[in-house]
Amino acid sequence: xxxxxxxxxxxxxxxxxxxxxxxxxxxxxxxxxxxxxxxxxxxxxxxxxxxxxxxxxxxxxxxxxxxxxxxxxxxxxxxxxxxxxxxxxxxxxxxxxxxxxxxxxxxxxxxxxxxxxxxxxxxxxxxxxxxxxxxxxxxxxxxxxxxxxxxxxxxxxxxxxxxxxxxxxxxxxxxxxxxxxxxxxxxxxxxxxxxxxxxxxxxxxxxxxxxxxxxxxxxxxxxxxxxxxxxxxxxxxxxxxxxxxxxxxxxxxxxxxxxxxxxxxxxxxxxxxxxxxxxxxxxxxxxxxxxxxxxxxxxxxxxxxxxxxxxxxxxxxxxxxxxxxxxxxxxxxxxxxxxxxxxxxxxxxxxxxxxxxxxxxxxxxxxxxxxxxxxxxxxxxxxxxxxxxxxxxxxxxxxxxxxxxxxxxxxxxxxxxxxxxxxxxxxxxxxxxxxxxxxxxxxxxxxxxxxxxxxxxxxxxxxxxxxxxxxxxxxxxxxxxxxxxxxxxxxxxxxxxxxxxxxxxxxxxxxxxxxxxxxxxxxxxxxxxxxxxxxxxxxxxxxxxxxxxxxxxxxxxxxxxxxxxxxxxxxxxxxxxxxxxxxxxxxxxxxx
Numbered sequence: 001x002x003x004x005x006x007x008x009x010x011x012x013x014x015x016x017x018x019x020x021x022x023x024x025x026x027x028x029x030x031x032x033x034x035x036x037x038x039x040x041x042x043x044x045x046x047x048x049x050x051x052x053x054x055x056x057x058x059x060x061x062x063x064x065x066x067x068x069x070x071x072x073x074x075x076x077x078x079x080x081x082x083x084x085x086x087x088x089x090x091x092x093x094x095x096x097x098x099x100x101x102x103x104x105x106x107x108x109x110x111x112x113x114x115x116x117x118x119x120x121x122x123x124x125x126x127x128x129x130x131x132x133x134x135x136x137x138x139x140x141x142x143x144x145x146x147x148x149x150x151x152x153x154x155x156x157x158x159x160x161x162x163x164x165x166x167x168x169x170x171x172x173x174x175x176x177x178x179x180x181x182x183x184x185x186x187x188x189x190x191x192x193x194x195x196x197x198x199x200x201x202x203x204x205x206x207x208x209x210x211x212x213x214x215x216x217x218x219x220x221x222x223x224x225x226x227x228x229x230x231x232x233x234x235x236x237x238x239x240x241x242x243x244x245x246x247x248x249x250x251x252x253x254x255x256x257x258x259x260x261x262x263x264x265x266x267x268x269x270x271x272x273x274x275x276x277x278x279x280x281x282x283x284x285x286x287x288x289x290x291x292x293x294x295x296x297x298x299x300x301x302x303x304x305x306x307x308x309x310x311x312x313x314x315x316x317x318x319x320x321x322x323x324x325x326x327x328x329x330x331x332x333x334x335x336x337x338x339x340x341x342x343x344x345x346x347x348x349x350x351x352x353x354x355x356x357x358x359x360x361x362x363x364x365x366x367x368x369x370x371x372x373x374x375x376x377x378x379x380x381x382x383x384x385x386x387x388x389x390x391x392x393x394x395x396x397x398x399x400x401x402x403x404x405x406x407x408x409x410x411x412x413x414x415x416x417x418x419x420x421x422x423x424x425x426x427x428x429x430x431x432x433x434x435x436x437x438x439x440x441x442x443x444x445x446x447x448x449x450x451x452x453x454x455x456x457x458x459x460x461x462x463x464x465x466x467x468x469x470x471x472x473x474x475x476x477x478x479x480x481x482x483x484x485x486x487x488x489x490x491x492x493x494x495x496x497x498x499x500x501x502x503x504x505x506x507x508x509x510x511x512x513x514x515x516x517x518x519x520x521x522x523x524x525x526x527x528x529x530x531x532x533x534x535x536x537x538x539x540x541x542x543x544x545x546x547x548x549x550x551x552x553x554x555x556x557x558x559x560x561x562x563x564x565x566x567x568x569x570x571x572x573x574x575x576x577x578x579x580x581x582x583x584x585x586x587x588x589x590x591x592x
Contacts, residue, residue, distance in 0.1 A: 001203050005172050006195040008082035012167055014237050015043045024072045025244035037072050047162030049080030056135050060085030064111040065104055067091040070219050070245045073139050077113055085168040088177045090224035092568030094561045101126040103180050108132040116140030172196035178419050179226055181371050190419030191371045200412040201374040202234045204394040208379050211239045218261035220246035226375040227345045232265045260336035267346040275353050296327035300359035328360040354387040366390050374413040378449045389448035405440040459489045465546040475539045481505045484559050486577055494550040496588045498581055503556050523554055551588040
């Protein structure tokens with residue numbers, strides 16, 4: 001950090017120290033092969049991008065937007081901009097056009113880099129609203145897209161040679177990026193992060209989990225997500241590790257086996273999907289196979305607890321070599337067979353899923369933080385990993401429990417504030433520097449942080465009884481019939497559920513109970529509702545008697561970013577879902 005000072009300075013130091021090591025691996029669609037890029041090669045490309053940005057008249061402090069899938073070009077653009085003193089504004093590739101226009105206008109971006117035809121077509125109707133933009137850029141030639149005088153393909157825009165890379169000298173507390181948090185309600189807010197914010201967080205993370213030149217990270221979370229950007233990008237520049245960019249989520253399984261990474265950075269949804277696929281195969285196979293699988297996971301987890309010093313040695317450990325050969329090693333082989341650690345953040349990882357993968361030999365380390373904390377506040381260590389927790393505070397960061405059990409965070413990673421929104425900044429950060437996360441929690445005996453809920457996410461029934469929606473939703477989701485769930489009941493006499501069902505599992509279930517599996521309209525009948533309600537009730541038996549679900553409305557149409565019911569970070573927009581299904585919800589409470 002002392003040598004780097006800024007994020008582009010960090011990249012400069014990496015290029016200087018190990019110019020010929022492989023920095024990135026990316027799949028070349030034209031030649032259908034994986035291609036390696038050294039740090040020196042990327043550096044030469046950065047200089048070309050800088051020359052083109054300078055030609056377009058960009059000045060230090062100007063904002064520039066990047067709306068690309070993860071790729072070497074994302075890094076080239078980011079480093080070129082940072083080196084010129086520009087402020088990078090990352091955008092999600094799947095975000096809605098009107099939201100992109102809002103972010104571009106709010107941050108007054110002068111450049112917006114997109115993928116190609118598909119993205120430009122989606123944005124073309126709002127391009128006229130983005131009046132501060134002087135240049136739209138596409139990585140792929142926009143052959144059939146409608147024109148705009150500001151639109152350029154980078155093949156025409158970039159010069160053949162950019163000379164030497166530029167690194168504007170400035171202090172580390174200078175604004176580096178504005179990251180818009182995709183709030184579940186209202187307009188997104190622009191989180192201002194300095195070079196120091198991110199560099200300090202990166203350096204602290206490396207003291208928790210050491211990585212080096214031999215490590216390969218598989219990158220598939222969008223780089224617009226601060227968790228991926230810090231841990232899957234800047235951290236690897238600091239450590240000199242290689243990053244391989246997955247082609248897509250559907251192709252992730254194949255890419256894992258081809259690249260064989262040693263490190264994985266992910267959100268819980270990916271682990272849930274992997275477990276869902278495994279579970280589906282187990283249920284279709286012979287009962288003995290399922291029993292063997294669960295035995296391997298149980299014995300493996302007991303071995304993990306013993307290795308952590310929390311449990312005694314057991315006779316069943318003698319079975320591990322066989323269970324590993326028959327079960328665990330085969331599962332891990334699907335993930336490439338070389339994973340040293342898997343990191344999980346962005347949302348709570350269900351304990352049963354964490355327990356399962358750890359039991360099979362994949363050490364999952366769960367952490368916690370916010371975009372506003374760059375993002376890591378706490379993380380589990382390999383030698384002190386309590387999976388139900390989100391670990392201990394990382395070096396330099398303080399965490400305490402405040403009023404109403406609020407998780408409070410303080411440290412060099414705490415944001416500069418919200419862009420052009422002092423009121424929101426004051427509401428988030430106290431005068432003494434403590435940031436209120438909005439989450440509730442408790443701190444265990446060893447200093448591990450346990451997240452217990454959200455300050456504003458408690459359902460209070462009309463009789464005054466309080467229900468934790470997150471816990472109950474997680475319990476219902478244990479049944480693979482349910483893809484997405486929202487628990488309702490604020491101010492009402494009883495609880496109800498809105499649910500998205502897994503199409504294949506619903507049709508299988510319907511076919512065995514006399515419901516036409518091909519007639520989705522029958523999903524709204526009383527018979528179907530009772531069938532689904534029975535499955536809900538079976539998962540929430542451990543909750544108090546007053547916390548029982550009386551009605552359910554199910555659908556097969558998923559809630560997605562595209563239909564506006566999820567944020568780009570895959571969080572449900574509860575208010576939007578409730579608005580869309582307002583009539584159905586009213587019907588569930590009719591007469592009460």
